[in-house]
Amino acid sequence: MSGTPNAAGESSPSNIASYKIIDSTLREADQWATNTLSRDTKVAIAKALDSFAVDYIEITSPSLNEQAFEDSKAIAALGLKAKVDAGVGSVALVIGASSFSSDVSHEKSMEKIQESAVEVITYLKSQNVEAQFSFEDTFRSDLVDLLSLYQAVKEAGADRVGINDIIGGTTPRLVDDNEKLTERKGVINGDIECRFHDETGCAVGNAVTALEAGATHIDTTVLGIGERNGLVPLGAFSARMLVAAPEYAKGKYNLKELKALETVVSEAVNINVPYNNPVTGFSAFTHKAGIHAKAILNNPSTYEVFDPAEYGITRNVAINSRVTGWNAVRSRVDQLGLVMTDDEVKAVTAKIKQTADTRPLTIEDTDNILHSFHAELHKA
Amino acid sequence: MSGTPNAAGESSPSNIASYKIIDSTLREADQWATNTLSRDTKVAIAKALDSFAVDYIEITSPSLNEQAFEDSKAIAALGLKAKVDAGVGSVALVIGASSFSSDVSHEKSMEKIQESAVEVITYLKSQNVEAQFSFEDTFRSDLVDLLSLYQAVKEAGADRVGINDIIGGTTPRLVDDNEKLTERKGVINGDIECRFHDETGCAVGNAVTALEAGATHIDTTVLGIGERNGLVPLGAFSARMLVAAPEYAKGKYNLKELKALETVVSEAVNINVPYNNPVTGFSAFTHKAGIHAKAILNNPSTYEVFDPAEYGITRNVAINSRVTGWNAVRSRVDQLGLVMTDDEVKAVTAKIKQTADTRPLTIEDTDNILHSFHAELHKA
Numbered sequence: 001m002s003g004t005p006n007a008a009g010e011s012s013p014s015n016i017a018s019y020k021i022i023d024s025t026l027r028e029a030d031q032w033a034t035n036t037l038s039r040d041t042k043v044a045i046a047k048a049l050d051s052f053a054v055d056y057i058e059i060t061s062p063s064l065n066e067q068a069f070e071d072s073k074a075i076a077a078l079g080l081k082a083k084v085d086a087g088v089g090s091v092a093l094v095i096g097a098s099s100f101s102s103d104v105s106h107e108k109s110m111e112k113i114q115e116s117a118v119e120v121i122t123y124l125k126s127q128n129v130e131a132q133f134s135f136e137d138t139f140r141s142d143l144v145d146l147l148s149l150y151q152a153v154k155e156a157g158a159d160r161v162g163i164n165d166i167i168g169g170t171t172p173r174l175v176d177d178n179e180k181l182t183e184r185k186g187v188i189n190g191d192i193e194c195r196f197h198d199e200t201g202c203a204v205g206n207a208v209t210a211l212e213a214g215a216t217h218i219d220t221t222v223l224g225i226g227e228r229n230g231l232v233p234l235g236a237f238s239a240r241m242l243v244a245a246p247e248y249a250k251g252k253y254n255l256k257e258l259k260a261l262e263t264v265v266s267e268a269v270n271i272n273v274p275y276n277n278p279v280t281g282f283s284a285f286t287h288k289a290g291i292h293a294k295a296i297l298n299n300p301s302t303y304e305v306f307d308p309a310e311y312g313i314t315r316n317v318a319i320n321s322r323v324t325g326w327n328a329v330r331s332r333v334d335q336l337g338l339v340m341t342d343d344e345v346k347a348v349t350a351k352i353k354q355t356a357d358t359r360p361l362t363i364e365d366t367d368n369i370l371h372s373f374h375a376e377l378h379k380a
Numbered sequence: 381m382s383g384t385p386n387a388a389g390e391s392s393p394s395n396i397a398s399y400k401i402i403d404s405t406l407r408e409a410d411q412w413a414t415n416t417l418s419r420d421t422k423v424a425i426a427k428a429l430d431s432f433a434v435d436y437i438e439i440t441s442p443s444l445n446e447q448a449f450e451d452s453k454a455i456a457a458l459g460l461k462a463k464v465d466a467g468v469g470s471v472a473l474v475i476g477a478s479s480f481s482s483d484v485s486h487e488k489s490m491e492k493i494q495e496s497a498v499e500v501i502t503y504l505k506s507q508n509v510e511a512q513f514s515f516e517d518t519f520r521s522d523l524v525d526l527l528s529l530y531q532a533v534k535e536a537g538a539d540r541v542g543i544n545d546i547i548g549g550t551t552p553r554l555v556d557d558n559e560k561l562t563e564r565k566g567v568i569n570g571d572i573e574c575r576f577h578d579e580t581g582c583a584v585g586n587a588v589t590a591l592e593a594g595a596t597h598i599d600t601t602v603l604g605i606g607e608r609n610g611l612v613p614l615g616a617f618s619a620r621m622l623v624a625a626p627e628y629a630k631g632k633y634n635l636k637e638l639k640a641l642e643t644v645v646s647e648a649v650n651i652n653v654p655y656n657n658p659v660t661g662f663s664a665f666t667h668k669a670g671i672h673a674k675a676i677l678n679n680p681s682t683y684e685v686f687d688p689a690e691y692g693i694t695r696n697v698a699i700n701s702r703v704t705g706w707n708a709v710r711s712r713v714d715q716l717g718l719v720m721t722d723d724e725v726k727a728v729t730a731k732i733k734q735t736a737d738t739r740p741l742t743i744e745d746t747d748n749i750l751h752s753f754h755a756e757l758h759k760a
Contacts, residue, residue: 032663067737137682169623169685172552172585173592199685200623201616201658205552205585212553223656228683229664230656236581243549243580274654276603276610278581283412284609302517303608305549305579357447 015211017245020055021253022085022193022219023234026075028226029269030060030068039071041268043078048261049222050080053253054234058085058219083130110145114152121156132193134162139170139178150182160191160217165206168199168229172209179213193217196232198224203232208240222265223273235262236278242306256312284308285315287328294327320361324352329370336367338374348373395591397625400435401633402465402573402599403614406455408606409649410440410448419451421648423458428641429602430460433633434614438465438599463510490525497529498536505537512573514542519550519558530562540571540597545586548579548609552589559593573597576612578604583612588620602645603653615642616658622686636692664688665695667708674707700741704732709750716747718754728753 026045029037037045042059049057057080062072076084117133124131133153135141150161163178179192194210194217196203207218224233235258242249249255259280266273275281285308287296295302296317308315319328326342326349333340333348340348351373352366406425409417417425422439429437437460442452456464497513504511513533515521530541543558559572574590574597576583587598604613615638622629629635639660646653655661665688667676675682676697688695699708706722706729713720713728720728731753732746 065733065737167683167685171588171592171620171624173556173589176553198656199658199664200620201584201613202588202620204581205589208551208582209553209585212551225656227663228666229658229661233581240551240580240582244551271655272652274656275651276578276605276654278579278609281609283607284579286608303547305547353445357445 015214015216016208016241017248018216019211019241020217021234021237022056022058022217023049023054023082023221024058024195024219024231025049025221025225025234025265026057026059028221028230029265030064031227032225032230032269037268039067039074042071043074044264045222045261045268046075046078046080046084048257048264050078050082051254052234052257052261054082054220055217056083056085110149114149117149117153118156121153121158125157130159131157132160132162133158134164134193134195136164136166138163139165139174140167147182154190158190160193162193162195163210163215164195165197166195168197168203168231170196170206171202172205175206175209176213179210179215191216193219195219197226198229198231198233204236204240207232207237208244223262223271223277225265225269225271233278234258235280239278239306242310246306250310255310258311259313279308279311279313285313287315287317294325297327297331318363319352320356320363320366324349324356332366333370333374336370338370340374340377344373344377395594395596396588396621397628398596399591399621400597401614401617402436402438402597403429403434403462403601404438404575404599404611405429405601405605405614405645406437406439408601408610409645410444411607412605412610412649417648419447419454422451423454424644425602425641425648426455426458426460426464428637428644430458430462431634432614432637432641434462434600435597436465437462490529494529494532497533501533501536501538510539511537512540512542513538514544514573514575516544516546518543519545519554520547527562534570538570540573542573542575543590543595544575545577546575548577548583548611550576550586551582552585555586555589556593559590559595571596573599575599577606578609578611578613584616584620587612587617588624603642603651603657605645605649605651613658614638615660619658619686622690626686630690635690638691639693659688659691659693665693667695667697674705698743699732700736700743700746704729704736712746713750713754716750718750720754720757724753724757 026037026042026049029045046057046059057075059072059075060068062069072084121131121133135146135149138146153161163175165175175194175196182192192210192215194207194215196206196210196219203224211218218232218237220232220234220237221230222234224230224236238249238253238255238258242255262273262277262280273280273282275283278284285304287303296304296315300307300315304315317328317331318324319332326346329349329352330342330345333345348370352361352369355361355365355369406417406422409425426437426439437455439452439455440448442449452464501511501513515526515529518526533541543555555574555576562572572590572595574587574595576586576590576599583604591598598612598617600612600614600617601610602614604610604616618629618633618635618638622635642653642657642660653660653662655663658664665684667683676684676695680687680695684695697708697711698704699712706726709729709732710722710725713725728750732741732749735741735745735749
């Protein structure tokens with residue numbers, strides 16, 4: 001794949017340390033199955049996105065209706081650092097160009113598409129407005145159509161072209177092939193924005209692959225909300241990029257704002273943060289297995305891909321289970337300020353494992369066992 | 381990437397239509413932060429996994445304790461089609477070989493690891509037991525160590541070698557590079573099992589890439605449960621593979637059993653199915669936006685990567701929003717058996733959009749609007 005020279009010795013630009021984030025939470029929330037947001041909520045989300053420092057905030061098209069128009073004015077009036085996208089700071093055009101999304105005969109629709117696309121882009125640029133052009137269904141579109149259309153919109157002055165997987169059907173390999181090809185053909189030499197839906201669980205993998213292959217902008221939503229399975233989740237993507245290029249990810253974005261941002265959005269659209277959500281899922285930094293817990297206490301990097309402190313989150317070594325080890329219990333004993341020898345800790349560990357075999361234990365349960373065991377010791 | 385000849389004209393085996401699924405739900409649930417399963421629950425999950433037709437069911441090592449031993453006997457006694465893995469039908473060895481997971485000096489630990497690995501595998505094969513050998517932390521391990529260790533265990537007769545990303549830190553590109561290299565070196569020519577954790581959202585993307593690059597077995601858990609962020613979710617993976625190679629995915633696995641399987645597991649470990657879970661998330665096949673809804677009614681493939689009916693699930697076109705279109709309302713009107721002209725449907729659509737601007741609407745709300753509008757019409 002791209003990013004490093006491959007077997008052919010060919011290399012291509014990797015943008016894993018120079019990408020921009022275009023967040024679509026506000027736009028997708030309006031289209032999504034469960035919710036319509038009030039203006040106050042939209043403003044709160046826009047502010048939280050700006051605190052995280054996303055580069056663009058995409059909102060519902062003001063042309064949709066009166067409310068969307070007023071909402072967009074309210075958000076534009078906030079004077080955020082982020083560019084507000086949708087007829088305010090810039091305009092994004094989307095045209096479905098695959099045979100699936102064209103009712104009329106294919107050739108005919110392509111001519112039409114190209115005509116109107118060029119016309120609109122030319123007008124926007126004459127008004128000094130940032131113009132982005134996207135295929136809605138890139139990976140099922142005819143390649144010749146794609147390339148000629150991209151060429152046309154670039155010539156018309158489009159600031160960015162978009163590669164979209166609206167159905168969530170593509171894979172890292174196809175993303176890599178697609179971008180390498182457009183690159184080799186020299187068709188797209190400017191900014192490339194990618195929008196990946198998540199129907200088959202590959203959105204984040206596709207996004208990092210796209211950046212390695214030369215894409216420059218990634219569309220995200222907070223918690224991945226969006227129609228059907230939504231798109232690239234901002235949190236998972238930021239974790240992926242924190243590992244790929246730590247300095248850029250930490251320097252450009254305020255990772256510690258993620259949890260607050262996800263809280264605002266999850267409450268606004270009334271969803272729970274998934275138990276396995278990267279970074280903020282409730283067990284993301286909980287360690288339970290004995291050997292894991294021991295290693296974590298010695299060196300967190302053993303089982304943590306990054307330090308949760310980067311996100312202002314603390315790890316938790318759980319001892320309320322049958323697979324706990326005495327090292328984990330030792331650290332909890334010390335946390336509680338109880339005085340025990342290693343042999344005593346091993347003894348109480350055996351007791352905890354035994355009890356955990358018979359019934360589920362909460363952290364409180366295990367703390368009680370530790371306290372009463374400790375009391376027994378000092379009574380004796 | 382692999383699967384198709386790359387720029388160098390080099391091609392490698394793609395196993396997207398010949399993979400096997402090793403499900404670790406029962407093993408991971410025991411290690412996970414929230415729950416310990418009763419024997420009855422384990423048996424129920426094992427049966428549900430067998431109904432879906434996973435190839436292997438991995439369970440907690442019987443050596444852990446009395447209960448694990450009895451549980452494994454109970455599951456082995458079920459006479460399932462799937463192979464039960466962990467000292468019953470076969471044995472999986474895991475050794476942490478990266479510098480992170482070795483306490484003693486690196487070289488020394490590598491000699492030790494190789495010695496004991498070869499010893500155990502030789503013994504297992506002498507007992508006619510299926511033996512699998514895994515690195516716990518493949519992608520942070522020294523390449524020379526990796527290759528020589530793989531070579532040694534293959535020579536010792538290991539049936540499968542495992543490539544693990546225990547920290548969830550790898551990407552599709554790194555997976556592709558890793559497998560292409562081991563292939564080219566001819567080190568691994570037999571079965572390759574891959575286990576990808578999901579800390580940075582790439583587990584499914586890594587899994588499909590691994591299969592394209594020559595891997596043969598993928599580890600999954602139901603709903604992706606597992607320590608921290610868990611690993612490749614069975615549902616998302618099956619959806620990914622249904623798109624990649626429909627005939628194999630439909631022919632070999634009972635996709636219609638997925639929802640029941642996920643229900644058993646989510647209740648057993650007491651978690652909610654994430655709102656954006658592929659296939660079974662509550663809005664996975666809900667369509668709301670006007671243009672999307674219209675297209676879906678004309679041709680579902682426009683915005684659906686596969687037919688939900690493959691999983692025994694039905695789609696839902698929501699009309700309870702400001703962005704609904706009259707085509708969607710038309711289809712709901714027909715579903716409800718109400719008689720309206722197109723103009724009348726357009727009128728009631730306007731009414732719905734108007735109301736949705738002022739307050740969130742449920743499906744019941746919109747049905748009420750349709751019924752009363754219809755009643756008005758026929759009163760007049």
